[in-house]
Amino acid sequence: MMNKQGRPTGLNTAANLSPNSFTTHTGNRGLEQDELLIYEIGDTQRTGVDLEDLPVFESRLGGITRDNEIGLAGLSEPEVMRHYTRLSRKNYAIDMGLYPLGSCTMKHNPRINEKVARLPGLADIHPLQPISTVQGALELMDRLAHWLKTLTGMPAVAMSPKAGAHGELCGLMAIRAALDKRGENRTIVLAPESAHGTNPATAALCGYKVKSIPANKAGRVDLRALKDALGPDVAAIMLTNPNTCGLFERDIIDIADAVHAAGGYFYCDGANFNAIVGKVRPGDLGVDAMHINLHKTFSTPHGGGGPGAGPVVLSEALAPFAPVPYVIHGKDGFEMVEHVTGGGESFGRMTAFHGQMGMNIRALAFMMSHGSDGLARVAEDSVLNANYVMASLQDIMTLSFEGPCMHECLFDDRFLEGTGVTTLDFAKAMIDEGYHPMTMYFPLVVHGAMLIEPTESESKQSVDQFIGALRHLVTQAKSGNSALFTGAPYLAPLKRLDETLAARNPVLRWRKED
Amino acid sequence: MRYLPLSPTDRAEMLEKIGVTEINDLFKDVPETALLKEYVDLPAHMSEMAVDRDFRAMADKNMPAGSVPFFCGAGAYRHYVPSTVDHLIQRGEFLTAYTPYQPEISQGTLQALYEFQTQVAQITGMEVSNASMYDGSTACGEAVLMARRASRKKKAILSGSLHPQYIEVTKCATKFTEDIPLINPPSIYLVDDLINQIDEETSCVVVQNPDFFGNIQDYTKLAEALHAQKALLVVVVTEVVSLGAVRSPGAMGADIVVAEGQSIGNGLTFGGPYVGLLATRQKLVRTMPGRVCGETVDADGKRGFVLTLSTREQHIRREKATSNICTNAGLCTLAFTIHMTLLGEKGFRHLARLNHAKAVQLADKLSAAHGIKVLNKSFFNEFTIELPMDAAEAIECLADMEILGGVPLSRLYPNDPDMKNKILVAVTETVTEEDMDRLVCALKELIK
Numbered sequence: 001m002m003n004k005q006g007r008p009t010g011l012n013t014a015a016n017l018s019p020n021s022f023t024t025h026t027g028n029r030g031l032e033q034d035e036l037l038i039y040e041i042g043d044t045q046r047t048g049v050d051l052e053d054l055p056v057f058e059s060r061l062g063g064i065t066r067d068n069e070i071g072l073a074g075l076s077e078p079e080v081m082r083h084y085t086r087l088s089r090k091n092y093a094i095d096m097g098l099y100p101l102g103s104c105t106m107k108h109n110p111r112i113n114e115k116v117a118r119l120p121g122l123a124d125i126h127p128l129q130p131i132s133t134v135q136g137a138l139e140l141m142d143r144l145a146h147w148l149k150t151l152t153g154m155p156a157v158a159m160s161p162k163a164g165a166h167g168e169l170c171g172l173m174a175i176r177a178a179l180d181k182r183g184e185n186r187t188i189v190l191a192p193e194s195a196h197g198t199n200p201a202t203a204a205l206c207g208y209k210v211k212s213i214p215a216n217k218a219g220r221v222d223l224r225a226l227k228d229a230l231g232p233d234v235a236a237i238m239l240t241n242p243n244t245c246g247l248f249e250r251d252i253i254d255i256a257d258a259v260h261a262a263g264g265y266f267y268c269d270g271a272n273f274n275a276i277v278g279k280v281r282p283g284d285l286g287v288d289a290m291h292i293n294l295h296k297t298f299s300t301p302h303g304g305g306g307p308g309a310g311p312v313v314l315s316e317a318l319a320p321f322a323p324v325p326y327v328i329h330g331k332d333g334f335e336m337v338e339h340v341t342g343g344g345e346s347f348g349r350m351t352a353f354h355g356q357m358g359m360n361i362r363a364l365a366f367m368m369s370h371g372s373d374g375l376a377r378v379a380e381d382s383v384l385n386a387n388y389v390m391a392s393l394q395d396i397m398t399l400s401f402e403g404p405c406m407h408e409c410l411f412d413d414r415f416l417e418g419t420g421v422t423t424l425d426f427a428k429a430m431i432d433e434g435y436h437p438m439t440m441y442f443p444l445v446v447h448g449a450m451l452i453e454p455t456e457s458e459s460k461q462s463v464d465q466f467i468g469a470l471r472h473l474v475t476q477a478k479s480g481n482s483a484l485f486t487g488a489p490y491l492a493p494l495k496r497l498d499e500t501l502a503a504r505n506p507v508l509r510w511r512k513e514d
Numbered sequence: 515m516r517y518l519p520l521s522p523t524d525r526a527e528m529l530e531k532i533g534v535t536e537i538n539d540l541f542k543d544v545p546e547t548a549l550l551k552e553y554v555d556l557p558a559h560m561s562e563m564a565v566d567r568d569f570r571a572m573a574d575k576n577m578p579a580g581s582v583p584f585f586c587g588a589g590a591y592r593h594y595v596p597s598t599v600d601h602l603i604q605r606g607e608f609l610t611a612y613t614p615y616q617p618e619i620s621q622g623t624l625q626a627l628y629e630f631q632t633q634v635a636q637i638t639g640m641e642v643s644n645a646s647m648y649d650g651s652t653a654c655g656e657a658v659l660m661a662r663r664a665s666r667k668k669k670a671i672l673s674g675s676l677h678p679q680y681i682e683v684t685k686c687a688t689k690f691t692e693d694i695p696l697i698n699p700p701s702i703y704l705v706d707d708l709i710n711q712i713d714e715e716t717s718c719v720v721v722q723n724p725d726f727f728g729n730i731q732d733y734t735k736l737a738e739a740l741h742a743q744k745a746l747l748v749v750v751v752t753e754v755v756s757l758g759a760v761r762s763p764g765a766m767g768a769d770i771v772v773a774e775g776q777s778i779g780n781g782l783t784f785g786g787p788y789v790g791l792l793a794t795r796q797k798l799v800r801t802m803p804g805r806v807c808g809e810t811v812d813a814d815g816k817r818g819f820v821l822t823l824s825t826r827e828q829h830i831r832r833e834k835a836t837s838n839i840c841t842n843a844g845l846c847t848l849a850f851t852i853h854m855t856l857l858g859e860k861g862f863r864h865l866a867r868l869n870h871a872k873a874v875q876l877a878d879k880l881s882a883a884h885g886i887k888v889l890n891k892s893f894f895n896e897f898t899i900e901l902p903m904d905a906a907e908a909i910e911c912l913a914d915m916e917i918l919g920g921v922p923l924s925r926l927y928p929n930d931p932d933m934k935n936k937i938l939v940a941v942t943e944t945v946t947e948e949d950m951d952r953l954v955c956a957l958k959e960l961i962k
Contacts, residue, residue: 136573
């Protein structure tokens with residue numbers, strides 16, 4: 001074939017160069033562009049803003065002024081656009097492809113949510129302007145609270161926690177406050193081996209000792225071991241349900257009953273609520289407190305690691321201890337309780353102001369878009385996609401526990417035995433296939449865990465392609481092509497990074513060379 | 515449903531592949547009694563247009579700061595955020611990425627964090643910074659816990675001119691830990707009073723600059739007194755723009771600096787999400803909470819960035835972690851660092867001077883009005899005034915006149931008679947001279 005303007009489109013010398021031996025003058029590789037640090041591009045004289053001139057004034061800083069150079073690098077606006085656009089292209093993202101991180105619920109982030117979050121009436125209001133001027137904001141918080149309470153079947157919700165782990169802290173503090181009021185000094189919190197690391201870390205912040213409960217062969221809490229561990233010194237159990245192996249805790253009601261009978265409380269980690277939203281209400285399972293990661297189930301953007309939001313639904317017994325602030329219905333509209341009053345039992349305040357309003361807006365828009373019917377479908381499709389992945393891979397990968405799974409499926413590394421390929425290598429090879437790896441080495445209850453959560457946002461074509469890629473990789477590993485894995489990724493902006501070096505000699509900032 | 519790609523045919527094929535007949539077969543582990551037979555009692559799905567309409571209706575019931583003369587601060591400030599910032603943070607590659615746990619395909623987020631950490635260290639005058647906390651108030655609580663780990667002592671002295679909600683949050687964060695917070699009553703604390711409270715049990719003193727009432731303090735002597743007792747100075751900054759004009763906490767001898775970074779790159783959004791900054795000395799990094807990004811090389815020796823020092827963190831250390839925090843303020847740090855890069859040294863300093871100049875201008879106008887007292891000797895862009903009337907009432911009346919005139923201190927100190935007539939007034943670059951004249955004129959009218 002001849003291209004009229006150019007050269008024949010057949011093989012030529014340049015095309016025969018292998019990608020690895022092909023070097024460029026700039027170090028760039030086509031659309032893959034290297035980008036220096038702002039400090040290596042800009043300087044202290046350059047700026048990307050035009051501010052109005054200073055009026056004549058006399059300083060009132062009390063002589064405590066900053067006179068030495070700070071050293072901030074500035075860039076002009078076009079340079080800023082280019083710098084961050086180039087950086088953005090070095091990231092994987094949901095917008096680019098399936099993001100199968102188990103327990104993270106990387107689903108589509110609808111843009112209407114971003115749009116309404118930027119309405120001046122919601123984005124440009126101050127947390128301490130008069131309550132009469134923010135009635136719409138309080139209405140929004142109240143509406144979100146209503147949705148959360150209805151979806152969980154719980155009577156109360158604390159809206160201020162800033163993230164999942166902050167929500168855990170809120171729940172455990174409410175539990176500790178309730179126990180203190182009962183005059184009981186319980187010292188232990190139970191958590192299954194498979195728990196997120198935040199659970200024990202949170203329990204420790206509340207002054208509790210953590211006792212680990214083993215899993216049974218079916219990947220669930222060993223009910224007998226749990227009952228043996230219960231006693232007058234147990235304050236609460238922290239349990240994720242569906243659990244971190246992607247399984248529904250079948251004995252959940254028995255577990256709740258046993259914990260309650262022993263005088264303890266049931267804290268449910270709601271990280272995996274996506275699997276059951278609109279289908280099961282945690283309140284019907286005997287839960288006393290549960291945080292909801294708005295950035296998972298309700299799709300507020302993960303944003304490269306935050307911000308999140310972690311409202312906590314509470315049972316009747318724990319509701320009085322909820323932190324301030326909270327919204328109430330007053331005679332002239334909505335009011336906000338911002339202080340712990342004399343007779344109040346609230347355990348205090350977890351954050352300045354009122355929590356993650358920007359996330360509340362996006363989550364409510366997501367909920368209203370789906371409605372009660374759509375949310376049930378979210379749960380169903382997420383569970384369907386995960387079971388489909390499981391069914392399509394279980395013949396060549398090793399499934400850790402028998403299904404059905406909920407919204408994520410767990411494999412371990414037994415299928416890689418003797419191949420010289422580790423879970424990490426396998427995950428890095430997925431990058432070359434154009435995927436973000438699944439969650440690896442978590443939960444800790446199986447060896448070399450690979451936890452896959454496709455979410456409901458993926459089409460069947462997308463899931464089929466993903467399955468095809470994994471089947472290909474498994475076949476390659478088993479056929480002895482270990483180099484495909486141990487050196488992976490080959491096609492990412494960078495090769496495998498030396499994390500040991502980073503930790504041994506921490507360089508946490510740029511410094512001017514002397 | 516526009517967000518759900520599976521068709522009925524897809525679903526049928528997939529169920530068949532799985533080997534079940536209907537979707538509820540996959541929910542068979544749920545106790546029969548708990549599986550809902552019908553939809554929960556909430557409205558059904560809505561079109562995008564209908565959602566848009568509902569949110570506009572709620573938004574219209576609020577008074578946006580930008581629509582009126584606006585003077586509220588007290589830990590959240592309205593600054594002009596260049597359009598570039600919001601455009602860039604909405605790029606899907608930033609917006610819809612997870613925590614950068616896979617560094618080979620997360621260099622965008624990681625390099626931006628590394629640049630952010632450098633900027634935070636520079637403006638606070640410290641050696642290193644982490645990758646951010648939830649907000650300034652929770653960072654303050656974490657700083658007290660960190661000071662205990664670093665000093666191996668338990669008594670934290672909190673200045674009475676620290677933001678009252680930061681005090682509340684710190685009290686709550688230390689409620690069930692070994693820390694013993696000693697909280698001073700609200701007042702403009704002189705450094706000598708705080709120095710007198712330090713003893714061998716003291717882990718740290720927490721102060722704010724400019725303090726909650728707007729005064730600027732030099733804490734150098736306090737730092738020296740603390741260091742003599744092997745204790746730490748924690749300096750809180752709720753208005754980071756001040757760091758472009760006011761001596762840095764690092765230069766005063768601070769060991770930990772926590773700040774609310776909202777002012778740079780982030781809007782008011784009714785109080786969150788914001789971005790907590792936490793900076794410290796290199797030798798204390800291993801006691802620091804939160805994520806941190808560090809430099810390394812890849813297998814070809816090329817420079818790259820990774821999350822590092824994770825042996826402090828909950829996913830490795832579990833109950834022995836330095837904090838239970840498992841996130842940072844990702845996208846808000848990105849907004850911060852983009853805005854700061856646009857400003858640069860020159861813009862940041864100019865912005866700070868402009869804020870100060872405008873505040874001086876308003877303070878002079880208010881002082882000249884009969885009956886209004888400006889209580890500060892020094893200030894940056896916020897100061898306290900006293901009226902001959904109830905301040906909360908005055909603020910309500912001003913709101914009726916479509917002026918958001920500041921934060922009455924009784925909102926934060928509801929039971930303190932001393933605060934009844936006082937207002938915290940903030941002035942940023944967004945305030946015009948006409949806005950100032952409207953406020954002064956309205957206040958004169960009210961107190962007549």
